[in-house]
Amino acid sequence: MSQTKHRVLLTGANGFIGNHILAQLLSAGFSVRAIVRSQSKADSLLQTHSSAGHNLDFSIVPDITAHDAFTEAYQSEDPVDTVIHTASPFLYREVNNNHDLLDPAIKGTMEILKGAKNVPSIKRIIILSSIAAIMDYSETSPPGGRLWTDRDWNPVTWEETSQAEDYSTVYRASKTFSEKAAWEFMKEQKPHFDLVSLNPPMVYGPILHPISEVSQLNESNLRIWDLFINSSKGAELPPNGVYSYVDVRDIALAHVRAVLKPEVGNKRVIVGAGSVTSQEIADILRSEIPALAGRTPVGNLGENTLPINPYSVDIGPARDILGLEFLSKKATFVDLARQLLEIEKGNTGH
Template sequence: MLTLYSSSEDKKKTEHLLALDGAKERLKLFKADLLEESSFDQAIDGCDAVFHTASPVLFTVTDPQTELIDPALKGTINVLNTCKQVSSVKRVILTSSTAAVLSRQPPIGPNDLVDETFFSDPSLCRETKNWYSLSKILAENAAWQFAKDNGIDMVVLNPGFICGPLLQPTLNMSVELIVDFINGKNPFNKRYYRFSDVRDVALVHIKALETPSANGRYIIDGPNMSVNDIIDILRKLFPDLSIADTNEESEMNEMICQVCVEKVKNLGVEFTPMKSSLRDTIVSLKEKCLL
């Protein structure tokens, strides 16, 4: 087992990893930087497979090129360039996002069935200043071209918002969204959201590696749920939880569509029910004193 961190010397970033069962025997940490060429050479040397999951998730930035695009794009190419040079690497699993799928022109409508053939439009992302989506689509497009040019067996996963129990001791953006709902906030100004369970997403990564026939892209996404549906579930599961009322009168931007997840289910993955995911999310937040 191999895990990479930008700084293995930062104990706050690594303590929870070193505490995992079997970490002492099977986990190695390496210092690496997405923007440094050859930074991953030592970590990837001798590996059979590489999971590239690291890319900043930010929706408010002052310098999109530096904060989002360079780490996503240059980081991906730096990792793949090392994979090209290490003969033991048989497959690369790249974590992209539904952000690289859904930003299109004309906009996706309620009658559209989104599948793995849908790609976001970089020009539209620039025009609308959707910098996160731009970083993901530029990185994924570059990865596909690099893999094609260099004969790399690569599988790409496109998850959306993710919930479920936290491994790290700090909030990430997706789970912070659940906390926002509890506090009566709706930062994306949407009535409907789609979440996947982090354990399902992790399992898809493993299946994408261990299934020889796995290929191309795999969208990982849950059903449409309104903010009020999510809040109602939480109130029933945790009646003692102080949940603020949401503002029903606010005008919300919507992009409701149907998403086909048959391809990922064909890997043998059964999605965790949203009720279970939300329950385990709140339990985890409470255990880590984040709620």
């Protein structure tokens, strides 16, 4: 792929991660057509990225699962050469049944790929997948721990998903099924473009899109608010949950690098900064932000709360191919926490 100015089609541009990707694409000088569901969302993005000028335009796609959903979006006077697909639901409060998570993830991905077959200028499609498509969350790590790599797949089945009663299981399945469908499409259709899958674990960090109250936060950042800020020092320390994580600014940069690096074509890349425990998050917040001394659980200062045989993820390709160096834990959680405190006061920080 050449180093000339790229024209990128970006779905999910108004989301938590999508907003950061858009900001970094514009900062890199790319021309971006952002896909949004409504004019009001386009107007909001214009306010957030007010200096974009002629490098940002929009296409409104109310339903990404509709047949030929992206036909008009692909019609651009300046040809699109790269597609970044991030649109996928991850707000449990907006989900009424399992298909609310499954259908947009799978059908939306397939519509993006099928539409791109009719656009000769497209050289690469980058999809935002997840570590959820790689890890088996029910597996007990063997002695010495378990390293998850790009060769691994979450073994979840349709039968398990249809019977699942918790949306976290269905979300993981949606990421698994949609990414598998994408790779199967590439194998069967052999299109003129290549495919890149970026697979982050938990994504934390400050938001770019304006919100009026903390209840409007994305799921991962809402977890930090609920369990570490809107709490008390005597509260029980939260369980670690998925302790592999990445800063949203780093996963955004990974997308920009994936546009530019020919050698990442047709690869899955895990984009993670490492592991972080609940104790580490609490220690960082209490140490760096005095206002949280009475609000953040104390736990046992400095204690290693990882399991005996912790899993880890292979971030070699993210470093070696994409050239990523990751932000510190302090930068991620302190920047986020300070922003959340401002939102609590009624200041969006924008």
